[in-house]
Amino acid sequence: MPMDTTFAAQTLHCYPPAPALRGLVSHYWLSRDGGGDRHRVLPDGCVDLVLRLRDGDGAWQAFGTSTRPSDVPVEPGCVYFGIRFQPGQSRHFLPLPGRFLTDTAQPLARPADLSAERLAELIARPDPAFAVDRLLSRWLAGQPPQPRRLDGALALLSRAAPGVSVTALSARLNLSRRQLERDFLEWVGVPPKVFMGIRRSQQALALLSRPSPAAPLADIALAAGYTDQSHMTRELKRYLGVTPGAPRLPMHDVAFIQEQAGAPT
Secondary structure, eight states: OOEEEEETTEEEEEEOOOGGGTTTEEEEEEESOOOSOEEEEOOOSOOEEEEEEETTEEEEEEEOOOSSOEEEEOOTTOEEEEEEEOTTOGGGTOSSOGGGTTTOEEEESSGGGOOHHHHHHHTTSSOOHHHHHHHHHHHHHHSOOOOOHHHHHHHHHHHSOTTOOHHHHHHHTTOOHHHHHHHIIIIISSOHHHHHHHHHHHHHHHHHTSOSSOOOHHHHHHHTTOSSHHHHHHHHHHHTSOOTTOTTGGGSOGGGOOOOOOOOO
C-alpha cells in the first residue's frame, strides 16, 4: 500500500519496493499534482533519482546526500517520480559515486537503463511500483551488486544505538577510522560522523513529531543518542534547520525519513 503525505500544495505518494530490493531501495515516491510551490527536503543520508515529466518529455536528475535543509522548486504542471536508494546503495544503479553528488543535483541521460518514455507510461498506472521493481531487477541481473565493507558498517549502524561513535564503529568492523571515513565519503557522500548526526536528527524529529502528550525534551535527546538536550538542539538546527520547540515541526517531511534496513551482504 502506498503511503501519502502532503507538503504545501504537493501530494506525495510513497510505494515500498519488492522485498528483494529493500536492501538497496528505500522507497519510490510520486507527485502527480505539483502546484508550483517548493518542497522542503531534509537530510536523510540517501541519494534520490528523480524523473521530471512535462507534456510527455522527461529528464532524469540525481539528487545527492544533503547536509542541510533545502527547498526544491516544484514546477506547475509537472509530474515527479523518485527512487530513493538506501544509504550508500545508489552505486549499484548510478554512474557517479556519492562524493560527486553531495548537496547538489546532476542530470543523467539514462540511469540504470531506465527510459524516461517507458517510465512515463509506467507511472501513469495506479500502482507503478511493481513495474519499476521489474526494471531495476533486470538491471541488477546484468550488473550484480558488489558488496563492500561499507555495507557492513551501514548494517551495523541500522542495529546499533543512535549514540554509537565513529571510533567504536571502526573498531567493531576491524577497520581504521581513516578507511571508514574514505568509504563513507566515496559512496554515501558524507563522513560517518555527519551521517550519524543526520541519523540522530531523523530519530529526534520522528520522536518530536509524535502526537501529544510529548515526552520531555531531555528524554527525547537521550533516546535519539544525544549527550544532552543542548546537543540535540545544535544538531537539529544544523541538519534540519529547526529547534525542538519549532511550532511547525510536524510539517516537516517526516514521512520520507528512510527506514533503517539491513544493507546487503
